[in-house]
Amino acid sequence: MLPKKERLTKKEFNRFFSMxxxxxxxxxxxxxxxxxxxxxxxxxxxxxxxxxxxxxxxRRRVYEIVRVYxxxxxxxxxxxxxxxxxxxxxxxxxxxxxxxxxxQKTNPTS
Numbered sequence: 703m704l705p706k707k708e709r710l711t712k713k714e715f716n717r718f719f720s721m722x723x724x725x726x727x728x729x730x731x732x733x734x735x736x737x738x739x740x741x742x743x744x745x746x747x748x749x750x751x752x753x754x755x756x757x758x759x760x761r762r763r764v765y766e767i768v769r770v771y772x773x774x775x776x777x778x779x780x781x782x783x784x785x786x787x788x789x790x791x792x793x794x795x796x797x798x799x800x801x802x803x804x805x806q807k808t809n810p811t812s
Contacts, residue, residue, distance in 0.1 A: 704765045708772075710743040710780065718780045725808060729789055729800045733782040734808045740777050742768050746785045756790050763789070767798050771805060779809055 710718065718741075722733035744764045746757040764783055771777060781804075789797050 703762055704740075704742055704769050704772075708740050708742060709765075710741050710782070714741065714780075715743055715782065719782060722780065722782065723808075725804060726786075727800060727804060729785070729787050729792075729797065730804060731784040731786055732804050732808065733780075733784070735780045736778075737780045738778060740768075740772055741780045743782045744785070745782065750785050750788050751790060756788070760785060760788075760790050763794070763797060764801065767801050768805075771802060777805065777809065781805075781808070 718735050719733055722735040725732045725734065742765065744761045746760045748757070751757045751760060764785075768777070768781070783801075783804075
């Protein structure tokens with residue numbers, strides 16, 4: 703899980719959600735913006751995962767994948783991941799590859 707200082711506050715979330723650029727993939731819709739440090743937020747709607755346990759599991763998976771990638775590549779920017787499918791039942795490497803593909807499209811220097 704990412705440290706709290708690398709997650710977005712509500713105020714930052716609202717600001718970047720309205721001004722960030724968007725990228726859509728089969729698993730996620732991503733809002734991203736350049737920023738000197740890393741800030742990440744994961745949104746899992748109830749429509750995707752009905753139970754809070756499942757939504758939290760998805761959030762933890764995405765945060766952990768981003769944390770490991772950040773540890774290896776020193777990622778920077780603001781990323782808001784909006785889940786469009788229930789990824790709780792998908793294989794870890796499938797989700798990881800999708801997230802890494804998104805990061806490489808939005809941040810070509812990493």
